[in-house]
Amino acid sequence: MKPVYMKIEEIRVSKGVTKTHIAKNCGKTVAWYYGISTGKRIPNVESLQMIADALEVDVRDFFENNLSVTLNKMQLA
Template sequence: MIDVNKNIERIRLSKGITRKFVAKKCGKTQQWYWKVEKGLIIPDAINLQLIAKALDVDVKNFFEEKLNETLNKQLA
């Protein structure tokens, strides 16, 4: 099973972006975004797109099982 919330967190951390920044870019509270990363809230497609835009990645990266390979291919 793919843990979308964990992939979102990994991407954010790899880019050195704060939760506060992502929440603000999405027009949400920090608490809301924290719950997304912890898997307590499952964001809908619109909110996933907002998060992807804030992190400057394609939303499909959230669903990749081999996240590192995907990110490395994008950077190449």
């Protein structure tokens, strides 16, 4: 399973969005987003929603693969 911060970064890079853009759109500092992007800071639900809005994606996109793996394991049991 890919950690949430890695999924966020994957989406950010694929969309060509800068860390500065996300921080600015969230009303936060670049250092704040850098902490999230490196896994040193764990975002709360509100922060995840702000990041999703800045990336113009659904917040569930950060978890989609993780939830699918978990659900598949539950169905096999």
